[in-house]
Amino acid sequence: MKIGTHDGTFHCDEVLACYMLKLLPEYKDAEIIRTRDLEKLKTCDIVVDVGTDFDHQRKRYDHHQREFKETFSSIKPAFGEKYKIKLSSAGLIYAFYGEEVIKEITPKECLLSTEDLKIIYKKVYDHFIEEIDAIDNGVPIASEEPRYKINTHLSARVGRLNPEWNSTKAIDTDDLFRQAMNLVSKDFLYTVNYFTSIWFPARDHVKNALESRFDVHESGKILVLKQFCPWKDHLFDLEEEMGLTNQIKYVIFNDKPESWRVQAVPVAPGSFVLRKALHENWRGFSLEALSEIAGIQGCIFCHASGFIGGNSTRDGAIAMAIGSLDA
Structure with a gap:
């Protein structure tokens, strides 16, 4: 199995999208192919954040194309129309696979009904994924100029793992991408565990x-x-x-x-x-x-x-x- 995403500078959304996919049995051992070569992307079983194509049936999840308008509300209308922020690749993967991801990482002793799972699934989006979607799509946190800036959020910490512009060292960017996946894993697992094992009870x-x-x-x-x-x-x-x-x-x-x-x-x-x-x-x-x-x-x-x-x-x-x- 192959997961495709773009090469070059990486961002929190595709790092998180790839991490979530690898939590699923189907993609657990998948190779991550980082490229913008469309011919190479065609060989991938699922593609995120690249390719200018969104098609769930073909497992293509890019959000950069001009016509892309999807939000969490449009993918999950049962949750109402409150969600106005366009999805990033992380939001797309979570919207379609998030419930399965949560089931995979929830301890077996936590018996969640279908309704329980929906509540937790929505809360994880509200408290974690939506922030990633907003930052990646350049949505400001307030309509007025904020009184201060937050520079330590997850997207910023992922960004800091990219090579510096003036670095002269030979750097394995695929290794840095793996480090970024490890970084997002800690916050994501904490959030899911909090809502399943601490908050929900x-x-x-x-x-x-x-x-x-x-x-x-x-x-x-x-x-x-x-x-x-x-x-x-x-x-x-x-x-x-x-x-x-x-x-x-x-x-x-x-x-x-x-x-x-x-x-x-x-x-x-x-x-x-x-x-x-x-x-x-x-x-x-x-x-x-x-x-x-x-x-x-x-x-x-x-x-x-x-x-x-x-x-x-x-x-x-x-x-x-x-x-x-x-x-």
Whole structure:
């Protein structure tokens, strides 16, 4: 088996595309042919990022041609129309083969249903692949000039493995390409493992908290997690699935012995804008001063922005949430 891609300067998208293909049994032992010679590319079983041709049936996955318009939404319409960024070769390979790749590298003891796999597949695109697509296609991260630049992202680190323009040493660029594949493997495997083994198991904890929210407070706007876990993405997903969008205002969890946190829910994952911040009069106070102002025993602190607070007991944290809800 032969995987074809272009020679010369390599980029993160085709490096990652080749790496993902070699995770599949069919291409595990495939030779990677780096060339722009169309006759040589014709001998390859699958070609990525070169050849000016996109044809899934013939396993040709270039994205540079003028007429190419494919996005994750156009390949996977079941996920809606939110994806506007054109796919790179990494995005193309992931769109068509990503679910199989995830199944290959997921530990056998992690039994994923078809629906579970779809959730993880989408999250890996959102949190990893889309960034590669955007950078390779020159899509800016913001509509305005960013206040600072990120120079340590994966695409930049892959780029640094290319030979320097003024190097006089004889360099095996195919060996550098293999080094780049090893580099992307660490980030990709971490991301998939995180979403399958760490992030996804938290879904049931958040769902159980949502289903029992009226046991905490009659408003149903306060969640108490039985144990701390990655909850934000799950909360937004489950709210939408359960028809509860924007209803939950505070999430309470135990972070260490005799320490409970009450956290205000943001308007979106990653946002610093809150649905309802903690009580304005409490912000920036701590310990006895905060307990006296709030009229709640055991207060530890309330952040100056009102996004999070703490209490020594579960009931105290709930009281802080209720007091902020009614403010």
